[in-house]
Every structure is written in C-alpha cells, then in structure tokens.
Amino acid sequence: MGQLSKREASIHYFQQYKEIFACPICKKDMEVSEAGKMFCANNHSFDVAKQGYINLMTKPVATMYSKELFESRQQIIVSGLYDQVQQEIAKLLSGQQIILDTGCGEGSHLVRICEQLDGAIGVGIDISKEGIIAAAKYYGEKIWCVGDLANSPYKADTFTTILNFLSPANYEEFKRLLAPGGKVIKVVPQSSYLKELRAQAFADSEKESYSNAQTVERFKESFNKVEVKRVTYTVPLAVNLVPKLLEMTPMGWHIENPDAIQLKAITIDVDILIGEM
Numbered sequence: 050m051g052q053l054s055k056r057e058a059s060i061h062y063f064q065q066y067k068e069i070f071a072c073p074i075c076k077k078d079m080e081v082s083e084a085g086k087m088f089c090a091n092n093h094s095f096d097v098a099k100q101g102y103i104n105l106m107t108k109p110v111a112t113m114y115s116k117e118l119f120e121s122r123q124q125i126i127v128s129g130l131y132d133q134v135q136q137e138i139a140k141l142l143s144g145q146q147i148i149l150d151t152g153c154g155e156g157s158h159l160v161r162i163c164e165q166l167d168g169a170i171g172v173g174i175d176i177s178k179e180g181i182i183a184a185a186k187y188y189g190e191k192i193w194c195v196g197d198l199a200n201s202p203y204k205a206d207t208f209t210t211i212l213n214f215l216s217p218a219n220y221e222e223f224k225r226l227l228a229p230g231g232k233v234i235k236v237v238p239q240s241s242y243l244k245e246l247r248a249q250a251f252a253d254s255e256k257e258s259y260s261n262a263q264t265v266e267r268f269k270e271s272f273n274k275v276e277v278k279r280v281t282y283t284v285p286l287a288v289n290l291v292p293k294l295l296e297m298t299p300m301g302w303h304i305e306n307p308d309a310i311q312l313k314a315i316t317i318d319v320d321i322l323i324g325e326m
Contacts, residue, residue, distance in 0.1 A: 058189060059101035060085040066170065066192060069147070073105050073202040102185040102193035104178065105202040112177045119155040119183040121293035126157035128290055134280050134319055138234055139165035141323060142210055149174065149208040149226060151198055152216030156184030156191060159212065163191075172208070174201065198222050210234060215319075220271040224326060233324040235268060237261045239279060241318035243300060249311070250304045261320060272324030281318040 053061070063081045070079040072089035081087050085097035087105075097103050139162050142148075146169040150159035153173030163169040172192040175181050184193045196202050198219040203226055211223045213235040223233050238261055269275045286294070294315065295307050304310065 054099075055101040055185070055189065056085060056097055056099045059185070060097050062190060062192065063087065063097060063103065066172075069172065069192075069203055069207050070105075071202060071204045073107050073196065073200050079202075098182075098185070100182055100185040101189065102181045102195065104181075104195040106176075106195055106197060107200065110176055110197070112179075114154075114177045114179055116179045116183065118296055119177075119180050122297040123155045123157050123183065123187060124293050125290060125297055126161070128287070130284065130286075130290075130315070131158065131317065132161075133282055134236060134317065134321070135161045136165065137278065137280050137321060138162050138212070138236075141232065141234065141321075142166055142169075144209070146170065146209050147207070147228075148172065148210045148212055149203070150212045150214065151218070151223070152176075152213065153184060153193075154180040154216075156180075156188050156193065158214045160188045160191065162212070172203075174198070201226065218268075220268075224271070227326065229326075231325070233272065233322075235322040235324070237264050237320050237322065239281065239318040239320050241281060241316050243294075243298065244316050244318070245312050245314065246294070246298075246300060246310065249309075250300065265320060265322065268322045268324060272326065274325040276323040278321040278323070279319070280321060281316065283314050283316040286312050286315045 067079055067081045072093050074093045075091045077089035079087050079089050086094050088094035095103055095105055146166055148171050150173045153159050153175050156173050159171045159173050163171040173184055174194045174196045176197050178195045181193045181195045201222055205225050206228050208226050209228050209231045211227055211233045215236055291312050
C-alpha cells in the first residue's frame with residue numbers, strides 16, 4: 050500500500066475524531082465515510098477537500114483576508130516572534146488536551162502550542178476559507194474546518210481548552226463547547242504591542258496608544274474564575290519580515306507609505322486571559 054494522499058490521511062483523522070462534530074444544520078451526530086463525506090442522519094453532507102480540510106459553512110461568507118495575508122502570517126509566526134507567548138500558554142495546560150483554536154487562521158499558533166504538549170489534539174476553525182486552506186497546506190494531523198462560531202459544528206462539552214489568539218470572541222459559544230474543568234485562553238494586545246510600528250505609522254495620533262481594558266473587563270464578566278498574565282518582550286526583526294508584518298496586522302493596512310516603515314526590532318506585549326467556568 051502506497052503513501053496516503055493528504056486528503057486520505059485527513060479522512061482517517063476526521064473518522065478518528067468524528068464524535069466531536071455536530072451537524073451545523075440540524076445538530077445531529079456526524080459520520081465520516083471512507084470516501085470523505087461527513088454526513089448526519091438527515092443526510093446533510095460535507096466533503097473533505099483535496100487539501101485536507103472540511104468546509105462546514107451553511108452559506109458562503111466573504112472576508113477581507115487574502116491568501117497572501119495568511120502566507121505572511123505563517124512566516125511571521127514561524128520566525129519565532131510569538132514563541133514566548135506560545136510557551137506561556139503551553140505551561141498553563143496539562144493532561145490530555147483537545148484544543149479548539151477559534152479564528153485559527155493558517156494554524157501556526159495552534160500547531161506550535163500542540164508541539165509542546167504530549168498527545169494534544171488540535172482543532173482549528175476559521176470563517177476564512179483562505180486561512181483554512183493555508184493551514185491544511187502547512188500542517189497535517191490536525192482538524193481544519195471552515196466554520197462560523199455563531200453556528201459552530203461541534204458538540205457541547207467537547208474541548209478541554211479553547212484558544213482565542215488576537216481574534217474576535219463568542220463567549221456564550223465558548224462556554225457551550227468547553228468541557229467541565231476546561232479553560233478558555235484569550236490573547237489580547239497590551240499597551241506596548243507593536244509599539245515601534247505604532248510610533249512610526251501613527252505618531253501623535255490616537256492610534257499610537259492602545260488600551261484593552263474593555264476587552265479584559267468583558268472577559269472577566271463572562272467567567273467565574275479569571276487569571277490575567279502579561280507577557281512582554283522585544284526581539285530583533287529581520288528586514289525581509291517587515292513587509293510581512295505590515296501585511297498580516299490590521300494596523301499595517303492603514304499605512305499610507307508602507308515602504309517608509311523601518312523596524313529593526315519589535316515589541317510583543319499581550320495579556321493572556323485564562324477563564325474557567
């Protein structure tokens with residue numbers, strides 16, 4: 050028997066973890082056929098794509114995120130820019146983990162956190178098809194899904210950890226999906242996040258400063274037990290990564306003259322919010 054194609058390997062992986070899924074249309078249990086069709090008892094069905102992901106959207110959604118953006122994001126994350134944040138998140142987790150990364154993009158944060166944990170199962174969901182295609186391209190042995198958290202394709206009480214990394218949140222859905230004793234981990238910018246970029250691009254404007262106070266307060270209101278851990282550090286930034294950083298961050302989209310931006314180092318400054326029910 051020859052080596053499995055990416056699609057065949059993904060079909061076997063989806064079959065192995067089919068019990069986490071619920072039909073996004075009728076909420077029934079899902080099965081996965083050898084041919085790569087995920088279906089429920091009411092015959093709602095979705096096909097595993099040749100790239101190894103599955104699209105569980107019930108209607109198409111246009112997003113502003115391009116293939117190029119996700120390629121830039123992957124290069125930035127793989128460069129190690131967020132390594133210390135990922136390491137701090139991994140330290141918070143123990144035992145057998147099944148992690149849902151909500152707004153996973155091209156999947157690099159999830160993969161690099163799972164690599165630090167024994168036997169962790171990684172599931173990534175994003176509304177952007179381009180992001181999930183990139184995730185499936187770069188990383189195997191993960192469950193990559195195009196899907197909408199407002200109508201997520203998963204059963205209740207399924208995930209030991211829900212990760213939300215610099216991405217919009219849906220706390221009611223997070224609480225539905227979280228297994229008893231599990232954690233929601235949300236990463237939000239702190240005041241010095243990418244401060245070198247802010248200083249050059251938005252000098253003397255309100256965009257030069259940033260506060261996450263409202264986001265943190267809403268998180269605290271949503272969970273019974275909350276811990277906040279700040280992680281801040283400054284690292285060198287290679288010249289070839291500067292345009293990649295500008296392309297991947299919404300901050301960079303509003304710069305009139307991106308070629309004028311010169312960054313030799315960049316600061317990562319985030320709060321890791323840990324919530325438990």
